[in-house]
Amino acid sequence: MVKKTSKGSSSAEPSAITPPSSFLDGPLPKIIVFDLDYTLWPFWVDTHVTPPLKASPAHDSAKDRFGESFSFYHEVPHILHSLRERGIKVGAASRTSAPDLGREMLRLLHISDGEGKKRKAIDYFDHMEIYPGSKITHFTKLQKSTGLKFEEMLFFDDESRNRNVETLGVCMYLVRDGVSKKEINNGINEWRKRHGHKAQTVQTD
Secondary structure, three states: OOOOOOOOOOOOOHHHOOOOHHHHOOOOOOEEEEOOEOOOEOOOOOOOOOOOOEEOOOOOOEEOOOOOEEOOOOOHHHHHHHHHHHOOEEEEEEOOOOHHHHHHHHHHOEEEOOOOOEEEHHHHOOEEEEOOOOHHHHHHHHHHHHOOOHHHEEEEEOOHHHHHHHHOOOEEEEOOOOOOHHHHHHHHHHHHHHOOOOOOOOOOO
């Protein structure tokens, strides 16, 4: 069964968007890479979704041939927006057997930018590796296309088998129920710990 998400998950006003706290208190990875299924959205795009897809009027969800509605986990749009605002590169590494459908979903789901305008979610990604196979291959290609060191990457995924990318030097953080600001903070803290970075003390009034 597909897990249901709250309605209107992508429709928050920019003024309501606050970044994960870890974005403000210390060193950050040069690129954060996400799996898609059960990481950015609560379904398997190659199993649960039957094309053709049709976006909702607000482009915060999409329905498939059978009228099933699909959208991001609630905080994902805010997170993607905040990553762009901070100048952190965003990547996708998915082993789905329906790469074209995954990309179409990212085109149909829109995210509000800092001026309140909607942009396609796919436009928030700088690098995409979406195809079946070992994620060792995905990250080897990401390294070549970005020129970044594996140690400068942080990867969020829901499957423990994909920890094999850590043999390359990538830090992977395992998410249990989708990406949220809390999970982003936990992942960044793990990345800092692994590479000897310390969070800074943030002064508040």
